[in-house]
Amino acid sequence: MMIRIKQVTGISLLMLAAGTSAAAGTGVQAEPDWALPVHDDKVFGQILVDRLEYQRDGNDEIALWDAQAWLGKDRKRLWIETEGKTDLSTESGEIENFDVQYSYRLDAFWDIQTGLGAQSTFGADPNRERYSAIIGLQGLAPYWFEVDTNLRVTDDGDVSYDLEAEYDWLLTQRLILQGRGETLVAFSDVEEWGVGTGINNIGLGLRLRYQFSREFAPYIGVSYTRYLGNTKDLRERGGEGVDASSFVAGVRWWF
Amino acid sequence: MSQKDVGRRLSRRRLIQGSAAMGLLAGFDSMMPAFARGRLDNSNVYHTVRDGADIYDMTIARTPLTIGSRVSSQPITINGTLPAPLVRLKQGREAIMRVTNRMDEPTSIHWHGVLLPFQMDGVPGVSFPGIKPGETFEYRFPVKQHGTYWYHSHSGFQEQLGHYGPIIIDPAEPEPVAYEREYVVVLSDWTFDAPGDVFRNLKVAEGYYNYNQRTVGDFFKDVENMGWGAAWSKADMWGKMRMSPRDILDVTGSEYTYLMNGSPSATNWTGLFRPGEKIRLRFINASAMTFFDVRIPGLPMTVISADGQPVRPVETDEFRIGVAETYDVIVEPTDIAHTVFAQSQDRSGFVRGTLASRQGLEAPVPPMYPRTERGMAAMGMGAMDMKGSMKMGSDMDMKGGMKMAGDMDTAHGPMKMNGNGEKMTKMDAPSDTVSLSAVPTAGRPISHGPDNHGPGAAMVASKPQSRLDDPGVGFETVNHRILTYSQLQSIDGWPDKRPAEREVELHLTGNMERYMWSFDGKKFSEVDGPVKFYNGERLRLILVNDSMMDHPIHLHGMWMELETGAGEYRPRKHTISLKPGERVSALITVDAPGDWAFHCHLLYHMEAGMFRVVSVV
Numbered sequence: 001m002m003i004r005i006k007q008v009t010g011i012s013l014l015m016l017a018a019g020t021s022a023a024a025g026t027g028v029q030a031e032p033d034w035a036l037p038v039h040d041d042k043v044f045g046q047i048l049v050d051r052l053e054y055q056r057d058g059n060d061e062i063a064l065w066d067a068q069a070w071l072g073k074d075r076k077r078l079w080i081e082t083e084g085k086t087d088l089s090t091e092s093g094e095i096e097n098f099d100v101q102y103s104y105r106l107d108a109f110w111d112i113q114t115g116l117g118a119q120s121t122f123g124a125d126p127n128r129e130r131y132s133a134i135i136g137l138q139g140l141a142p143y144w145f146e147v148d149t150n151l152r153v154t155d156d157g158d159v160s161y162d163l164e165a166e167y168d169w170l171l172t173q174r175l176i177l178q179g180r181g182e183t184l185v186a187f188s189d190v191e192e193w194g195v196g197t198g199i200n201n202i203g204l205g206l207r208l209r210y211q212f213s214r215e216f217a218p219y220i221g222v223s224y225t226r227y228l229g230n231t232k233d234l235r236e237r238g239g240e241g242v243d244a245s246s247f248v249a250g251v252r253w254w255f
Numbered sequence: 256m257s258q259k260d261v262g263r264r265l266s267r268r269r270l271i272q273g274s275a276a277m278g279l280l281a282g283f284d285s286m287m288p289a290f291a292r293g294r295l296d297n298s299n300v301y302h303t304v305r306d307g308a309d310i311y312d313m314t315i316a317r318t319p320l321t322i323g324s325r326v327s328s329q330p331i332t333i334n335g336t337l338p339a340p341l342v343r344l345k346q347g348r349e350a351i352m353r354v355t356n357r358m359d360e361p362t363s364i365h366w367h368g369v370l371l372p373f374q375m376d377g378v379p380g381v382s383f384p385g386i387k388p389g390e391t392f393e394y395r396f397p398v399k400q401h402g403t404y405w406y407h408s409h410s411g412f413q414e415q416l417g418h419y420g421p422i423i424i425d426p427a428e429p430e431p432v433a434y435e436r437e438y439v440v441v442l443s444d445w446t447f448d449a450p451g452d453v454f455r456n457l458k459v460a461e462g463y464y465n466y467n468q469r470t471v472g473d474f475f476k477d478v479e480n481m482g483w484g485a486a487w488s489k490a491d492m493w494g495k496m497r498m499s500p501r502d503i504l505d506v507t508g509s510e511y512t513y514l515m516n517g518s519p520s521a522t523n524w525t526g527l528f529r530p531g532e533k534i535r536l537r538f539i540n541a542s543a544m545t546f547f548d549v550r551i552p553g554l555p556m557t558v559i560s561a562d563g564q565p566v567r568p569v570e571t572d573e574f575r576i577g578v579a580e581t582y583d584v585i586v587e588p589t590d591i592a593h594t595v596f597a598q599s600q601d602r603s604g605f606v607r608g609t610l611a612s613r614q615g616l617e618a619p620v621p622p623m624y625p626r627t628e629r630g631m632a633a634m635g636m637g638a639m640d641m642k643g644s645m646k647m648g649s650d651m652d653m654k655g656g657m658k659m660a661g662d663m664d665t666a667h668g669p670m671k672m673n674g675n676g677e678k679m680t681k682m683d684a685p686s687d688t689v690s691l692s693a694v695p696t697a698g699r700p701i702s703h704g705p706d707n708h709g710p711g712a713a714m715v716a717s718k719p720q721s722r723l724d725d726p727g728v729g730f731e732t733v734n735h736r737i738l739t740y741s742q743l744q745s746i747d748g749w750p751d752k753r754p755a756e757r758e759v760e761l762h763l764t765g766n767m768e769r770y771m772w773s774f775d776g777k778k779f780s781e782v783d784g785p786v787k788f789y790n791g792e793r794l795r796l797i798l799v800n801d802s803m804m805d806h807p808i809h810l811h812g813m814w815m816e817l818e819t820g821a822g823e824y825r826p827r828k829h830t831i832s833l834k835p836g837e838r839v840s841a842l843i844t845v846d847a848p849g850d851w852a853f854h855c856h857l858l859y860h861m862e863a864g865m866f867r868v869v870s871v872v
Contacts, residue, residue, distance in 0.1 A: 037379060
């Protein structure tokens with residue numbers, strides 16, 4: 001897995017570097033060895049832990065992470081996202097995705113992203129992993145919805161589509177209620193991964209956070225997931241729950 | 256010696272008395288430049304006169320200073336002070352400025368608004384290579400003009416850290432302006448954080464410094480004021496565009512300490528006067544990012560010059576000063592103390608100083624105006640599109656709507672009524688006003704290119720309007736006179752009477768999501784060459800603001816004669832502030848061969864790419 005990710009990282013960095021040349025807007029009198037008057041093409045980066053949280057549903061206790069990091073310039077970025085969870089009692093869990101993508105600003109509000117993703121399980125059961133090629137859109141939709149959506153094709157040829165959207169209601173300048181919705185649609189059954197054809201699940205969440213600073217905001221909230229269709233049947237057969245409502249507490253943090 | 260050369264016959268004795276009276280102040284704050292203590296003469300030890308040239312020796316260094324009650328090691332000082340010392344020159348003489356860099360990074364000085372050979376303009380990468388650590392660069396130029404100007408670093412973010420100071424150029428012939436005393440008032444914004452960190456916060460987290468965003472409560476206030484339908488359609492309009500009407504300044508009072516002549520409000524910069532005197536105040540906005548609204552409550556101000564250039568005297572109660580602009584005003588104190596009040600455009604902070612008849616006096620400090628929102632005019636959808644907003648005003652009738660087409664006064668009517676637009680304040684016309692005719696570019700269709708400027712622009716103004724008689728956002732509750740560009744008129748017009756032979760149009764564009772700022776959607780690093788001006792031509796520069804922010808646009812090396820509708824009496828400026836959705840035009844006599852910087856004077860906008868080189872060939 002790491003080797004593949006390294007490859008993607010390498011490719012992405014190459015693509016970042018491509019198209020970078022000295023500014024051509026300098027005047028006719030400028031000497032080649034002069035510094036540029038402004039430096040508008042610098043590399044920035046950010047690591048955002050959007051959700052690092054504890055979930056409790058009855059006696060089930062789960063730790064969940066949802067983080068992203070980017071590095072690059074205004075229009076071309078290396079973009080890494082990961083999301084997963086672990087059951088705190090069995091200490092087994094799943095890296096739902098670890099995506100390394102090249103992200104390109106194709107519109108004022110939208111990035112097109114493409115790259116490779118890994119998915120794996122860890123803990124007591126035999127560990128599984130699979131990889132997928134990803135193409136997706138990430139950006140800000142009208143009415144201020146933060147949207148991240150991907151189409152994935154796994155190394156076995158299974159295709160799925162996922163969509164996440166978040167919306168912030170500012171109650172005050174620092175107290176913010178975030179609504180969150182997500183869904184996954186699969187185009188084939190992959191029993192090994194508990195995936196059935198059709199809409200797999202719908203997840204909804206409400207999180208109330210307090211921004212002590214822009215960077216650091218602890219929150220509490222509720223989260224609800226419901227499995228649907230073939231996926232629901234698969235889970236019922238396996239003795240797993242088909243819906244879950246949890247109390248959550250966590251922190252949103254970036255640097 | 257310099258004494259002999261001080262142009263104005265204004266009472267030298269009084270100046271000296273003034274400085275003596277302020278001796279106390281000098282005792283505990285030796286880092287304050289002499290001009291801030293009222294010494295505007297050229298007794299500066301760094302200044303000498305030889306062979307008809309004013310020679311200044313200036314040393315740029317990092318100097319730890321106390322600002323307010325906090326010590327900072329960041330300040331960049333010139334000859335030890337923040338702001339840098341006053342440079343006082345004389346029209347018709349030569350200026351020789353020997354600038355030594357005692358920092359461990361390259362630096363520069365740009366003489367803002369001063370016409371000079373391009374090699375002396377002080378923009379690293381455009382006019383010269385910059386001044387390396389340990390190096391001394393000698394600027395040498397003939398002084399052709401007079402008035403109030405300023406100077407500052409053009410290297411990186413140095414300007415944010417105190418590398419700015421005032422310039423007064425005395426006229427060769429005395430000006431027909433009477434006053435007994437003068438002060439320079441340098442307004443600026445100070446941060447205790449590294450400017451690179453401020454820039455990064457803007458880059459990675461939109462709205463980082465804005466603690467006045469719209470909340471759920473604000474929506475319900477709208478519902479209360481205008482009903483559900485109108486509140487929805489307002490939210491709908493802004494939401495669709497993904498724009499915030501509360502996005503007024505990028506860096507706010509949550510980060511900045513605002514300074515007047517280097518002093519925060521608590522330290523209370525004080526200019527002393529004797530009752531009965533007329534005082535000339537030379538206001539300079541040396542901020543990195545802050546538009547200030549300036550007033551002296553209870554005291555009318557007579558504006559006599561703008562950007563160093565004389566204008567027909569116009570009396571006002573308040574003026575908005577864009578970053579890098581200057582205004583000279585005459586005031587006549589009526590009381591023993593008056594507050595000089597400068598609040599940031601977004602009302603997130605202010606700085607005050609005092610004009611006092613003796614040291615230690617204070618006058619009441621007024622509250623800031625209420626925080627506000629931009630109106631629909633900011634979207635640059637003038638005329639018919641404004642009708643959409645009609646639904647918002649519960650008290651509007653269709654007749655008003657019909658009038659709106661092409662009539663900005665009326666178009667702003669509904670905004671004013673529903674209380675959250677950018678109000679059009681009607682001013683008494685100056686008594687000797689020239690009748691205003693239409694701006695030449697008014698009503699022309701606009702093109703944004705095939706891709707609407709691409710990802711570099713989050714919006715375009717479909718029908719931009721000239722709003723030169725609109726004081727801008729934030730004065731909704733104000734009932735006194737506010738200066739507008741339309742009131743600025745030159746005294747005699749300017750020598751070049753030719754009409755424009757050619758037009759150049761540039762659009763001010765931005766995308767706040769990534770903090771990308773540009774002209775025509777292209778950052779400096781993305782364009783394929785300089786903007787070409789041809790030596791000897793008469794040019795009309797058309798600027799269209801396709802963004803939601805105000806931008807002070809500065810052209811180096813040549814004047815811009817702002818077409819306000821005042822015919823040949825158009826004012827001339829080095830920096831023109833454009834409101835959101837606004838179109839303005841200016842006539843330029845292209846007579847300065849070489850390369851010149853052309854940029855937004857908001858420091859972080861410039862560094863984000865809102866910069867071009869103009870090559871005069």
